[in-house]
Amino acid sequence: MPVIALQGVRGGLGTTSVTAALAWALQQLDEPVLAIDLSPDNLLRLHFNTPFELDRGWARAELDGTGWQQGAMRYCKKLDFLPFGRLNAAERLKIRHSESGTAQRWQDFLAQLRASGHYRWILLDIPAGDDPQIEQLLTLADQVFLLLSPDANCHARLHQQPLPTGCHLLINHYSSASPLQQDLHQLWLQTLAGLLPLVIHRDEALAEAMAVKQPLGEYRPESLAADEVLTLANWCLLNLQDAEV
Numbered sequence: 001m002p003v004i005a006l007q008g009v010r011g012g013l014g015t016t017s018v019t020a021a022l023a024w025a026l027q028q029l030d031e032p033v034l035a036i037d038l039s040p041d042n043l044l045r046l047h048f049n050t051p052f053e054l055d056r057g058w059a060r061a062e063l064d065g066t067g068w069q070q071g072a073m074r075y076c077k078k079l080d081f082l083p084f085g086r087l088n089a090a091e092r093l094k095i096r097h098s099e100s101g102t103a104q105r106w107q108d109f110l111a112q113l114r115a116s117g118h119y120r121w122i123l124l125d126i127p128a129g130d131d132p133q134i135e136q137l138l139t140l141a142d143q144v145f146l147l148l149s150p151d152a153n154c155h156a157r158l159h160q161q162p163l164p165t166g167c168h169l170l171i172n173h174y175s176s177a178s179p180l181q182q183d184l185h186q187l188w189l190q191t192l193a194g195l196l197p198l199v200i201h202r203d204e205a206l207a208e209a210m211a212v213k214q215p216l217g218e219y220r221p222e223s224l225a226a227d228e229v230l231t232l233a234n235w236c237l238l239n240l241q242d243a244e245v
């Protein structure tokens with residue numbers, strides 16, 4: 001049961017959308033998957049048709065002192081998701097400060113999931129950043145997919161911010177019409193270890209999928225980006241099964 005964390009080198013790169021899309025692609029390949037929102041943005045749920053008003057989620061339950069371990073919601077037969085939950089600013093601060101106990105609960109929860117054999121894959125939607133709490137969340141994962149867009153901002157960040165050890169780099173928002181993007185992509189192919197052998201193109205289908213509250217592959221299975229995310233799911237099956245412990 002590989003645990004894959006997805007994180008952007010900065011916010012807004014498509015981490016949450018790609019987490020939802022990859023979860024959909026894995027279940028399409030008959031692989032049971034749980035997608036977990038570890039980002040206080042609490043947006044992953046909106047890719048799975050959750051009513052905006054619903055405040056339910058693991059961090060909400062953690063603050064209310066109720067158990068969240070059974071709180072995953074079913075989207076379809078082989079795809080469950082666990083929302084972060086709606087918190088106000090003061091509550092978000094509180095959950096950050098209680099993180100050390102929470103981290104242990106996450107370790108235990110993932111161990112239970114492994115033992116249950118219920119899921120073949122766990123996906124973690126992790127917020128951008130490298131503060132100690134986020135680093136702790138990253139240690140829950142066997143693999144990290146770090147999202148990048150081929151732009152100068154991401155290129156600079158690759159050289160000035162620490163990257164998760166051994167991470168796989170995943171290009172999203174690729175536009176082959178842009179000479180700068182083509183150049184950066186070529187440079188990265190030659191210089192970056194860990195670059196995944198596929199890109200996800202900038203595709204209106206991805207933007208629209210969130211607007212209709214569906215994962216990409218359900219909304220537009222014939223789109224280029226859906227095909228690329230399906231390729232990513234197949235890459236996971238071929239390359240990450242050994243991460244099983």
Ligand SMILES: Nc1ncnc2c1ncn2[C@@H]1O[C@H](COP(=O)(O)OP(=O)(O)O)[C@@H](O)[C@H]1O
Nearest residue numbers: 011012013014015016017173201202203206207
């Ligand atoms: N490949 C893409 N093509 C077009 N729009 C995209 C693509 N990937 C993400 N988006 C859009 O970009 C915005 C930010 O995506 P999101 O997944 O919320 O990013 P993050 O979680 O990294 O902050 C959303 O409106 C989403 O629909």
Ligand SMILES: [Mg+2]
Nearest residue numbers: 015016039041
């Ligand atoms: Mg996000």
